Amino acid sequence: MGQVSGKRTGTLLLAVILVVCAVVAVAAYLGQGHMGVEERFSSALGLPGEDEEGHEQGTPVFVVEGDVLMYGIIVLVLCGAAGLVYARYRV
């Protein structure tokens, strides 16, 4: 009984926190306008826009930041290393 009540309290607390966060975030986003994260920093601090190629105007799709080839290589190496650790310890 007490455990169920505790679960309800926790769920209610989580729901309230998430709703408040979402409302505040949407309000701030609408207030600041549609822009990418680097552009948002520049705008907030009054710095000149850092990108002249114009690709930092907010991303409508999933985009990998930085060198994509290096990203792929490092992800593969990290996954391989994690697999080796798993094989070594067999947890």
Added chain:
Amino acid sequence: MAHIHLQDGALPLSALLLWWATAVILLLVCIWLVRRRRTTDPAVITIAAFCTAAAFAVFQVSLPVFGGVHINLTPLIGILTGPFIGGIVVLIVNLLSAAIGHGGYGMIGANLILNIVEVTVSYLVFRVLARLTSSVFTRAAVATVVGLVAGNLVMIGIIVVSGVQGVTLGLAGMIQGLSLIAAVNLGVAVIEALVTGFIVDRIARARPDLVRGAS
């Protein structure tokens, strides 16, 4: 997630050195405590390896939400590996991120500090919430939000204390602008909370021995 998205030349050199020195001290403390507490058990090492791969892979991907944001899984790292090994994991992720051109090497010190705060606060909140609720999902999600809010506050503090070169805004204007960024980041915290809650809950159901303080 909180991450200072400024180029290397944005903060003064003295500030970069200060944050790098602070981050190195924090890391040395992490390493010392890992060795002293002998927390290097195989399960934690294995989870840390997977967390490193997952955090690096996810952190580089900009999500098409709020104009483009990314999550970095620091609360997940904190909850699953603890603050000391977690500190080492976020160091590796930050170094590799800079290596592929996502963020400058100079900013790693400042970003490490706020990532370590996120890892530590999330870990502590997850443990403390065990007294309030038995739901692992709820504990992990709330711990994530609290950890990320703490990280955002540290981010604001670091930038305000450092000052930004070429900025004519006064202190109030700077805090106002950074508060807006932190507010938008709350939306990212909601996404990350649900992701972290789901992952920790699944692991706790399948392998409760891998989530310290799960029960």
